[in-house]
Amino acid sequence: MAEDVAALMKHLGIEKADFTGYSLGAGVALQIAIRHPDLIHKIVVISAPVKQSGWYPEVLDLMAQMGPDTAKSIKQTQLYQFYPDTDWEALFTKLGDLVRQDFDWSKEITAIKSPVMIVFADADSVRMAHIMEFFAQFGGGQRDVGLDRALRPQAQLAILPGTTHYDILSFPMLAAIITRFLDSPMPEGM
Structure with a gap:
């Protein structure tokens, strides 16, 4: 599916795009970022693991x-x-x-240079320990970022309260959370 999306972008003359995917679609977005990093501006992964387990x-x-x-x-x-x-x-x-x-894309995702936001339900079908492991692969949750935020990783994590894998897309603030991430300035050097 990632190859289909890349081919469609080429056909339409789209050089770069933001990608947001949910569950299986989030896996497709991750594969686009892994296989075609030049096509990615920012990526939002909603409710999908980085490995089958x-x-x-x-x-x-x-x-x-x-x-x-x-x-x-x-x-x-x-x-x-x-x-x-x-x-x-x-x-x-x-x-x-x-x-x-x-599948296990743990090693491949560490090469993603684009800003990444991962979003999960607080009662997701993905194990919470895996969510933290996933975030850690982008440098998140490893240390205090400092008052000046200088040590903040480019990845962001959102855990949506009162949601599950099956109803996360109906969370009232989800669109605002994603929009804030996508509208934020790109980190220097990107």
């Missing part, structure tokens, strides 16, 4: 079971009503194959 075990169990039978449960949702012509069985089969793949 970042998910809680029960989430991994659900991913292991994802397939055509999962499509039956979608018929009672608004999503199904919005997209009635979707082949849900084929979609969940492909998604199941994708989400069962083991």
Whole structure:
């Protein structure tokens, strides 16, 4: 998917962009930053781990079971009503194959030079210990940044209260938090 986005940007003549992704889409945004750092201005990763083991075990169990039978449960949702012509069985089969793949991008993300914001729910499907490990890979949470903020990492972390992986996008202040990050000046030398 990252390669598709890069090709589309080239086709449209877009040299650089900010990327925001949620869950699977956040993984795509991370892959764009890893594979095509020249296309990234800033990146916002919402509710996605940097490695497969970042998910809680029960989430991994659900991913292991994802397939055509999962499509039956979608018929009672608004999503199904919005997209009635979707082949849900084929979609969940492909998604199941994708989400069962083991991954660990820990080393690759350390090469990301663009400003990064990672956003999680306080009751996310991603383990809190993993969230802190993820933030630490960008230098966050390692020390006091000082009164002058000189030691502040370029990465930012937001933990949204009263939210879960499944409702984080409806948090009333999410858009304002992301906009503030995207509108802030680029660090010197970028």
